[in-house]
Amino acid sequence: MKKVLVSAAVVLAVIGIYAFAVPAAKPAADAAENPLKWYTFEEAVALSEKKPKKIFIDLYTDWCGWCKKMDANTFSDPKVAAYLAENYYPVKFNAEQKENIAYKGHTLKFIANHGRRGVHELAVSLLEGQLGYPSFVYLDEKQDRISISPGYKDAATMLKELRFIGGDHFKTMSYEQFVDKGGK
Secondary structure: OHHHHHHHHHHHHHHHHHHHHOOOOOOOOHHHHOOOOOEOHHHHHHHHHHOOOEEEEEEEOOOOHHHHHHHHHHOOOHHHHHHHHHHEEEEEEEOOOOOOEEEOOEEEOEEOOOOOOOEEHHHHHHOOOOOOOOEEEEEOOOOOEEEEEEOOOOHHHHHHHHHHHHOOHHHOOOHHHHHHOOOO
């Protein structure tokens, strides 16, 4: 009886270790279904100057759980990814990154003594000092800010917002009117 219990315990331990230690394989079709390429801020600005397109900026931090959820559930959605890729230069910007950014004759830097972890000047500027993550900033083809959109959004909500800005509907109606009309 003792041998059976020990054997069962060993089998359960191996199964438990295997279940938590081996990550699930991602399907190979994932890259084909998700055509989204993220750019750095500098790359998006340079691309937009050559071929004008709006810029979508996802401001995140490494410690932000909702930011990770956006990556896993919202930005991985094929419709969201396709719309972003077609209509925007999508940018992932870590609001706490330490690298300097040269933009329009200015060097934007990390501010170490701002908050507990510090923050990058670009994040402060884009978000008008209202730091919360995730936050999304939309820039027009001339890199002027159109909108700041804070907070987690599921794929359907994000797609409506992307279409509202991407289709220039913001110029003629409110977001609420756009949603009331079907959001397409």
